[in-house]
Amino acid sequence: MGNVKAICKREIRSYFNSPIGYVCVAALLALYGYYYYLVMRMGSSSYISSVYGVMFSFSMMVIPIITMRSMSDDQKNKTDQALLTAPVGVTAIALGKFLASFFVFFVASTLGLLPAAVLNFFASPAWGEVMGNYLGTLLYGGAMVAIGVFISSLTISQIIAAIGTFAVSVFLMYIDMLTSSISNAALSKLVEWVSFNNRYNTFTQGMFSISAAVFFLSVMAVFVFLTARRLESRRWS
Amino acid sequence: MxxxxxxxxxxxxxxxxxxxxxxxxxxxxxxxxxxxxxxxxxxxxxxxxxxxxxxxxxxxxxxxxxxxxxxxxxxxxxxxxxxxxxxxxxxxxxxxxxxxxxxxxxxxxxxxxxxxxxxxxxxxxxxxxxxxxxxxxxxxxxxxxxxxxxxxxxxxxxxxxxxxxxxxxxxxxxxxxxxxxxxxxxxxxxxxxxxxxxxxxxxxxxxxxxxxxxxxxxxDLSRDHRLVLRAEGPETDMLSAIVQMDHVLEATSLGEKEPGVFEISVEAEQDYDLRRDLFALLAEKNWPLLALKNSDLTLEDLFLQLTSSDESHAAGAEEGDEETAPLEEGLPEGPEEDEEEDSQPEGDAPQDGQE
CATH class of the missing domain: 3.40.50.300 (P-loop containing nucleotide triphosphate hydrolases)
Incomplete structure (x- = not known):
């Protein structure tokens, strides 16, 4: 697993050697601050959970930018030749890449707790809900990062990777609405089961759902695995 | 390994x-x-x-x-x-x-x-x-x-x-x-x-x-054993003298390369080293031998021959035997369009330092 660490470290460094890492984190924090200001100050409310609910949709827009270059860049610059001819398994490569992208998202989300910490001086925010939102965002976001990394492995174009991930992200966000329009009960059930939102919503109410956590972790595992398969399959093309 | x-x-x-x-x-x-x-x-x-x-x-x-x-x-x-x-x-x-x-x-x-x-x-x-x-x-x-x-x-x-x-x-x-x-x-x-x-x-x-x-x-890959020499003397006399030697199959003149100096390509029997005999003959006749070299295929010739013969299998025979005049400088024009920068003959090309 030393390989995972090496790859992850390099990727993180690369995020913060280029503006991408900073821009993603800064943009998210600026949006957090902006919305926090709108709701808290102008609304004179300490109901912070609503802030985090909206924050979450901002995160979903930034994730495609974080993950877009993850695998596609390697393919374009042929640096994948260094990775794939080193004594490293494809799973280690995929995992390292995923963890690095997730780390950027993690940094942004964690710094997003600052408004709540500030609020803590003046009022007592509902920490249960805040932490629930935080954990839910990390889990949901982690799943989206894994999907984004996988989509990035399908193309050498960062733009296509970003747009593809964004489309999937939006599709998943509104998948619940589909259920009402599907007449087939079994299909409707399936779509409902896939819904990321339903699971995420439990967290926003300040509850920790083990089954939801397991679901998101499984999605991450599945897409890291698929990314690894994708790397392997390129050898056979 | x-x-x-x-x-x-x-x-x-x-x-x-x-x-x-x-x-x-x-x-x-x-x-x-x-x-x-x-x-x-x-x-x-x-x-x-x-x-x-x-x-x-x-x-x-x-x-x-x-x-x-x-x-x-x-x-x-x-x-x-x-x-x-x-x-x-x-x-x-x-x-x-x-x-x-x-x-x-x-x-x-x-x-x-x-x-x-x-x-x-x-x-x-x-x-x-x-x-x-x-x-x-x-x-x-x-x-x-x-x-x-x-x-x-x-x-x-x-x-x-x-x-x-x-x-x-x-x-x-x-x-x-x-x-x-x-x-x-x-x-x-x-x-x-x-x-x-x-x-x-x-x-x-x-x-x-x-x-x-x-x-x-x-x-190994060249089929015959060919020598190319340069000697000073009358062209026709030299040619006929060489052709009459033992073990010689063919001798052709490649023209006058310097004033009074002719280049002659000599094909000998397989596995027979003709160089000493040639030297002796020319020395005896007082035709100074100025250059003598094996004209086995150079790597360039070999490469072109191998690759072009392979292509001509597919695309109908192109120029088949081009490598008779290897003392000429430069590469014989081959069919592939490899980068131009590679085609300088460099030091190993067959030249005998007359320029």
């Missing part, structure tokens, strides 16, 4: 490699020769595990790439055609990363310093790779391949994009590395392969067309 058996690779409908087999012994420097798109890079990519073969096996040190891919990868240092460099890292960061990636056990600082000294990149050690010149990038690529001191080095066109001085340096380096590594390098620059490699494998259109020691390959 490296064993390749019946390697075949298909990209969709096109056949990139067709039943290629060869074995490379430990400690030798082998050159892969072939026009662009012949399958050199594909072969190398398969040996290093970047690509997988459609069929056939590769074994390094007796370990199969299919059964123990990571073990095999550990034994190979690979410089692909385009060095796999992260442009946003410094040389130091990059080499550190490759060191960790390859899980090398050697003492890190000492090992990396040694490599940097070897490929001469100490002075750019802390610079961003993206800002380096092509030559330095190429060296960083070679440095990367050397990390972990793998017994087998595979270098895909290692001198491409370097200036002449750097080319000589890299060749010297490769020769030095060949003393304790098995080196496979590809090139389409013939003098380079001739200068560095002990053995040559020629690939064309995905097939192995020749395989042999650099020095003997040309000799």
């Amino acid at each position: 490296v064993e390749v058996k019946n390697l075949t690779k298909r990209y969709g409908a096109s056949l990139a490699l067709d039943q290629v087999s060869f074995t490379i012994e430990e400690g030798s420097i082998v050159g892969f020769l072939g026009p662009n798109g012949a399958g050199k890079s594909t072969t190398m990519n398969i040996i290093t595990g970047y690509l997988s073969a459609t069929s056939g096996q590769v074994a390094v040190s007796g370990k199969s790439t299919l059964d123990e891919p990571n073990e095999v990868k550990r034994l190979i240092g690979y410089l692909p055609e385009q060095p796999p460099l992260y442009l946003d890292m410094t040389v130091k960061e990059y080499l550190d990363f490759m060191y960790e990636l390859k899980k090398v056990k050697l003492p890190r600082k000492q090992h990396l310093e040694e490599i940097c000294r070897l490929v001469r990149i100490e002075e750019v050690y802390n610079r961003l790779i993206g800002n380096l010149s092509k030559g330095y990038k190429q060296r960083v690529g070679i440095a990367q391949a050397l990390i972990g001191n793998p017994p087998v080095l595979i270098l895909d066109e290692p001198t491409v994009g370097l200036d002449p001085k750097q080319i000589i340096e890299i060749r010297t380096l490769i020769k030095a590395l060949g003393q304790n590594h098995t080196v496979i390098l590809s090139s389409h620059i013939l003098p380079e392969v001739q200068a560095v490699c002990e053995r040559i494998i020629v690939i064309n259109n995905g097939r192995l067309v020749a395989d042999g020691a650099t020095d003997t390959l040309a000799h």
Whole structure:
């Protein structure tokens, strides 16, 4: 697993050697601050959970930018030749890449707790809900990062990777609405089961759902695995 | 050390490699020769595990790439055609990363310093790779391949994009590395392969067309034994005297090259060394012998012959026997449209220093 660490470290460094890492984190924090200001100050409310609910949709827009270059860049610059001819398994490569992208998202989300910490001086925010939102965002976001990394492995174009991930992200966000329009009960059930939102919503109410956590972790595992398969399959093309 | 058996690779409908087999012994420097798109890079990519073969096996040190891919990868240092460099890292960061990636056990600082000294990149050690010149990038690529001191080095066109001085340096380096590594390098620059490699494998259109020691390959493959001489004297008398010698099959004049000096091509019987007889004859007649050389196929001729004959199989015979006048400078015009920059004859071309 030393390989995972090496790859992850390099990727993180690369995020913060280029503006991408900073821009993603800064943009998210600026949006957090902006919305926090709108709701808290102008609304004179300490109901912070609503802030985090909206924050979450901002995160979903930034994730495609974080993950877009993850695998596609390697393919374009042929640096994948260094990775794939080193004594490293494809799973280690995929995992390292995923963890690095997730780390950027993690940094942004964690710094997003600052408004709540500030609020803590003046009022007592509902920490249960805040932490629930935080954990839910990390889990949901982690799943989206894994999907984004996988989509990035399908193309050498960062733009296509970003747009593809964004489309999937939006599709998943509104998948619940589909259920009402599907007449087939079994299909409707399936779509409902896939819904990321339903699971995420439990967290926003300040509850920790083990089954939801397991679901998101499984999605991450599945897409890291698929990314690894994708790397392997390129050898056979 | 490296064993390749019946390697075949298909990209969709096109056949990139067709039943290629060869074995490379430990400690030798082998050159892969072939026009662009012949399958050199594909072969190398398969040996290093970047690509997988459609069929056939590769074994390094007796370990199969299919059964123990990571073990095999550990034994190979690979410089692909385009060095796999992260442009946003410094040389130091990059080499550190490759060191960790390859899980090398050697003492890190000492090992990396040694490599940097070897490929001469100490002075750019802390610079961003993206800002380096092509030559330095190429060296960083070679440095990367050397990390972990793998017994087998595979270098895909290692001198491409370097200036002449750097080319000589890299060749010297490769020769030095060949003393304790098995080196496979590809090139389409013939003098380079001739200068560095002990053995040559020629690939064309995905097939192995020749395989042999650099020095003997040309000799073995030429069908006849031809000498080209320059002597001062009357053209017709010289020709008739030579034709009347024992063991001579044919003598033709190639024209007057200097005032009163004629070039004559002599074809002798197979396996008969005519040089002493020729010298004796000309000395006896007082026709000063100014130059005498074997006109076995040069590597250039060989290469063109092998590759063009292969193509003419497919596309109907093109000019078949072009290599009768090898004392003329330059390459005979061949069918492939390889980069122009490669076509200077360089030092090994058959010339006898008269200009």
